Amino acid sequence: MIHSWLKHLPGGRSLIIVVPYLWMLLFFLIPFIIVFKISFSTSALSIPPYRELLQWTDEAVKLTVHFGNYLFLMEDRLYWVAYLSSLKIAAIATILCLLICYPVAYAMAHAPSHWRNLLLMLVVLPSWTSFLIRVYAWMGILKNNGYLNNLLIWAGILDEPIQMLNSSFAVYIGIVYAYMPFMILPLYTNLVKHDHSLVEASLDLGAPPWKTFLTVTLPLSKNGVIAGSMLVFIPSVGEFIIPELLGGPETLMIGKVLWQEFFNNRDWPVASAVAMVMLALLVIPIMLFQHYQSREMGQNP
Amino acid sequence: MNSSDLKNDSYLSIEGVSKKFEQFQAVRHTNLKIRKGEIFCLLGPSGCGKTTLLRMLAGFEQPSEGKIFLDGSELTGIPPFRRPVNMMFQSYAIFPHMTVEQNVAFGLKQDQVAKDKIREKVQEALELVEMPKLAKRKPHQLSGGQRQRVALARILVKQPKLLLLDEPMAALDKKLREQMQLEVVDILEKVEATCVMVTHAAAFIGSVNLFDGTVIQDEADHVIIQSPVLKHPIFVDHGITGTEGMSVTVALRPEKISMASKPPEKLHNCATGIVQDIAYFGSHSIYHVELETGQLVYVHLPNPERGASHATWQDKVFLEWNPHSCVVLTH
Numbered sequence: 280m281i282h283s284w285l286k287h288l289p290g291g292r293s294l295i296i297v298v299p300y301l302w303m304l305l306f307f308l309i310p311f312i313i314v315f316k317i318s319f320s321t322s323a324l325s326i327p328p329y330r331e332l333l334q335w336t337d338e339a340v341k342l343t344v345h346f347g348n349y350l351f352l353m354e355d356r357l358y359w360v361a362y363l364s365s366l367k368i369a370a371i372a373t374i375l376c377l378l379i380c381y382p383v384a385y386a387m388a389h390a391p392s393h394w395r396n397l398l399l400m401l402v403v404l405p406s407w408t409s410f411l412i413r414v415y416a417w418m419g420i421l422k423n424n425g426y427l428n429n430l431l432i433w434a435g436i437l438d439e440p441i442q443m444l445n446s447s448f449a450v451y452i453g454i455v456y457a458y459m460p461f462m463i464l465p466l467y468t469n470l471v472k473h474d475h476s477l478v479e480a481s482l483d484l485g486a487p488p489w490k491t492f493l494t495v496t497l498p499l500s501k502n503g504v505i506a507g508s509m510l511v512f513i514p515s516v517g518e519f520i521i522p523e524l525l526g527g528p529e530t531l532m533i534g535k536v537l538w539q540e541f542f543n544n545r546d547w548p549v550a551s552a553v554a555m556v557m558l559a560l561l562v563i564p565i566m567l568f569q570h571y572q573s574r575e576m577g578q579n580p
Numbered sequence: 581m582n583s584s585d586l587k588n589d590s591y592l593s594i595e596g597v598s599k600k601f602e603q604f605q606a607v608r609h610t611n612l613k614i615r616k617g618e619i620f621c622l623l624g625p626s627g628c629g630k631t632t633l634l635r636m637l638a639g640f641e642q643p644s645e646g647k648i649f650l651d652g653s654e655l656t657g658i659p660p661f662r663r664p665v666n667m668m669f670q671s672y673a674i675f676p677h678m679t680v681e682q683n684v685a686f687g688l689k690q691d692q693v694a695k696d697k698i699r700e701k702v703q704e705a706l707e708l709v710e711m712p713k714l715a716k717r718k719p720h721q722l723s724g725g726q727r728q729r730v731a732l733a734r735i736l737v738k739q740p741k742l743l744l745l746d747e748p749m750a751a752l753d754k755k756l757r758e759q760m761q762l763e764v765v766d767i768l769e770k771v772e773a774t775c776v777m778v779t780h781a782a783a784f785i786g787s788v789n790l791f792d793g794t795v796i797q798d799e800a801d802h803v804i805i806q807s808p809v810l811k812h813p814i815f816v817d818h819g820i821t822g823t824e825g826m827s828v829t830v831a832l833r834p835e836k837i838s839m840a841s842k843p844p845e846k847l848h849n850c851a852t853g854i855v856q857d858i859a860y861f862g863s864h865s866i867y868h869v870e871l872e873t874g875q876l877v878y879v880h881l882p883n884p885e886r887g888a889s890h891a892t893w894q895d896k897v898f899l900e901w902n903p904h905s906c907v908v909l910t911h
Contacts, residue, residue, distance in 0.1 A: 480673035482660040483638055484738065485690030491661075494686075498677045 318551035319344045329547045348552035358536065358553065362560065365533040368447070368522075369515035372454040376462045376511050377504065379455065384466035384503075385496075388473070399467070402460050414453060414524050421449050421525070445527035453521035454511075461510040469503025470496075502572070509568050513561055533557055591616040591774055592637075592742055597646035599632050606632040609646070619768055619775045630778040634744050637776060638667045651741050661690070666735035667744040671751060672727045674719045680706070680730050681715040687738040705737035708767060725756045732764065736771055743768070745777040762864060769835075789832040789877050798824050803908060804848070805830055809875035815848040817903035829909045834866065834880035836905035839891060843898045850900040853877060855891050869897060 320329040320343075334341045352358045387398045405413060420426045421444040428440035443449055473496065481491040519534035526532070533553065540550035590613035599607040607629040614620045622630040635641045637648065639660035648655040655663060666687065675683050684705055688698045706712040709729035719727060728748065735743055748764060749757045768775050793807035793814065805814040805828060814830050844850045853869040856876070867879040877899060891897050 474671065474673065476669045476671050476673040477675060479638075479640055479660070480667075480669055480675070481686070482640075483663075483665075483667050484687035484734070485661050486686075487659075487661050490690070495675060501677075 314551045314554055317547050318348055318555050319346070320548045320551075321345050321347065322546050322548050327547065328545050345548070348548045349556075351549060352552055352556060358533075358556075361531045361533045361536045362557070364531045365516050365518075365557075366560070368450060368454070368530070368532060369512050369518075372451050372458070372515050373508050373512040375451060376455045376458055377508060380459055380462040380466060380507065381504075384463050384470055387463070387467050388470035395471070399464075402463050406460060410457065411520065413457070414520060417449070417453055417456065418444060418524060421452070444525065447526070447530050449525035449527075450522050450530050450532075453525045454515050454518060457521060458511040458515060462507040465506040465510065466500065466503040469500045469506075473499060505568060505571065509564065513565065516561060517557055590614060591618075591651055592776070593649045594633075594637075595647050595649070597633070597636065597643045597648060599629070599636060599641060600644045607636070607643075614774065614776065616774055617772050619765065619773075619777065622776065622778045631746055634667070634746055634776065634778050637742065638665055638744055639663050664741040665744060666738050666740040666742075667746065668731045668735050668748055670747040672731035674727055674730055674734075676719050678719075679715065680711065680717050680719070680722070683719070683730055684733045684737050687734060691738070701737050702733075705733040708736065708771070709733045724752050725760055728752065728760060728764075732767065736767070736773070739771075741774065743773045743775040745775060745779075747778055749779065766864070789834060789837075791830045791832070791875075793828060793830060795824050795826050795828060802903070805908070809871065809873045810851055811872065812850055813848050814906060815903045816906045816908055826910070831907040831909055832901060832905060834878040837877070837879045837899050837901045839867065839869075839879050839881060840898045840900070841891065841895070844900045846900070849903060849906075850898065851877065852896065852898055855893055855895045855897055858893065867891065867897075869899060 316332060317329055320332060322328055323330045330343070332343055334343070383402075387395060387402075390398060418425075422428075423440040423442065423444070425444070427443065428437065431437040432440065477495055477499070478491055481495045482488070486494060517534045517537075518532060519538055522530050522532040522535050523538070526535075537550055537553050537557070540546050540553060544550075592612070592614040594610055594612040597607060597610045598605070610629075610633065612620075622633060632641060636643050637655070639655075639658060643656060646656075650664070655665070675686065678686065681702055684702045685698050688701060693701070702715075703712060706715055709732055711726065711729050711733065714722065714726060719730070722730065728751070732748075745764075749761060752760060791805075791807040791809060791814065793805040793810075795803055796806045796813065797804040798819075800819050801817065803816045803819065805816065807814060807830065816830070843852070851871050853871040855867055856870045857868040859866040859868075865881055865883055867881060869877045869879055871877060879899065
């Protein structure tokens with residue numbers, strides 16, 4: 280009967296879910312598996328420049344799993360330094376971003392309601408131009424004869440330009456600037472939902488405004504802080520464009536190392552291993568976040 | 581009427597207070613005097629400025645005009661966190677990230693009270709609202725009535741000079757409301773708190789006794805009013821701004837009337853009647869007493885111990901009340 284097989288067709292609901300999953304499968308999971316596979320291979324002078332894991336020789340399938348790349352990463356100090364320095368730069372940039380964006384989000388959430396949509400749009404507005412162009416704009420601002428140095432010399436604060444471009448300072452500016460909207464939006468969404476009577480209750484019970492902020496507003500915005508920090512921290516760790524264009528010789532970030540392995544050394548297996556380890560490092564905070572969030576959700580059904 | 585006498589008499593005094601928002605006059609030239617230990621209800625339709633008045637007492641709004649005094653010192657201009665005033669919010673505003681215990685302790689922590697003292701006081705307050713077993717719960721694990729008790733405990737524990745209750749029953753369903761009304765009033769009377777309450781829950785005042793009458797004597801320190809429904813005159817021990825012969829209404833709360841089986845030895849502030857009905861409310865009963873003139877009077881009495889003699893249906897009873905229990909409402 281027609282009816283009986285129609286029942287086994289997926290309904291509209293599952294179709295909607297299937298589309299993004301299919302997308303993820305095609306463009307995330309499959310590339311991931313390919314990279315994972317390459318990381319267990321060795322490099323070769325061929326196109327593509329690595330040996331296949333499965334080889335057909337003498338009427339037998341030979342599987343070669345090569346752990347050398349991972350061992351190499353562990354032995355060579357350069358990679359560890361690059362990983363740690365990436366984590367450090369991303370962590371400091373996340374904290375700076377949080378300190379700058381919290382007041383912005385707070386002010387937006389407390390602005391008159393007819394202003395809020397305009398303010399939100401202004402936060403997102405810079406993303407309408409190319410990311411690369413905005414980073415180039417920062418190069419123009421920060422270089423030795425750039426706007427910032429000229430302004431400081433004109434104001435009499437500096438006698439001669441200081442090196443700002445191609446330094447860690449420029450990298451922090453770039454990351455904080457680029458990821459600001461990702462911090463502001465979750466913080467704003469959280470803060471705007473706060474019940475103002477809780478703040479009033481705290482004032483009423485004798486807590487001055489600063490203490491009310493620390494004991495009521497800040498703990499209640501914890502989820503926004505975590506979400507914003509994750510959205511800034513995770514992509515910052517693997518950031519390539521900003522350290523490449525704004526950073527100097529001393530800024531060692533794993534994204535740059537990865538690029539060099541792939542394109543300068545053409546050592547795909549080592550590069551894949553670098554990528555896999557970075558993913559593993561980032562999965563830990565993501566899992567912690569997920570665990571934390573699901574516990575929070577469980578508490579507030 | 582001597583105004584300095586009145587100041588001594590009133591604990592909270594609101595003098596000529598107005599509040600104007602940009603385009604809208606929320607409160608217009610309001611005068612109020614409230615005695616210590618009084619539970620004062622602000623009634624009226626929504627939007628008439630009750631909540632604005634309450635928020636001015638709490639310090640969240642500043643009056644555009646006029647002054648507020650509490651216990652002899654001026655309150656106007658003092659920020660909310662320095663006022664000896666605590667408010668129970670309509671939504672209860674319980675901190676969702678703290679346990680019941682932490683919520684109740686919050687106000688005491690701000691006052692730098694010692695830790696073991698806080699624990700002791702919190703325990704006392706939770707016992708008062710019958711919640712000690714739920715001390716470790718988070719607010720989302722509580723029912724509406726339990727949240728209300730936490731909100732009440734949180735302000736009672738600070739023993740403020742003035743309690744403010746904004747629509748304390750609005751967030752509860754009807755059945756719970758009726759039960760909690762009696763309990764809240766009971767608790768407030770137990771701690772002898774001075775309290776201003778915004779409500780449009782009629783039951784809070786539904787059974788207030790109102791006697792229409794005429795002023796027959798008007799002095800600085802007392803007024804005598806004759807009501808057609810009462811045999812004896814009403815003697816009020818405070819002055820009013822009125823003249824002899826003007827018509828007024830005397831309000832008398834049902835719990836301010838005492839009931840006896842023997843006639844009192846006085847000829848004012850008393851009445852005789854027959855018990856028509858008794859409504860039992862746990863710790864209290866409400867007696868409906870019909871006077872000789874046909875007027876129905878509500879009397880709110882605590883229930884006696886088991887076995888003690890008490891008036892019952894169709895008993896003849898004698899009612900009396902104190903001169904300061906009467907509130908004179910001028911028309």
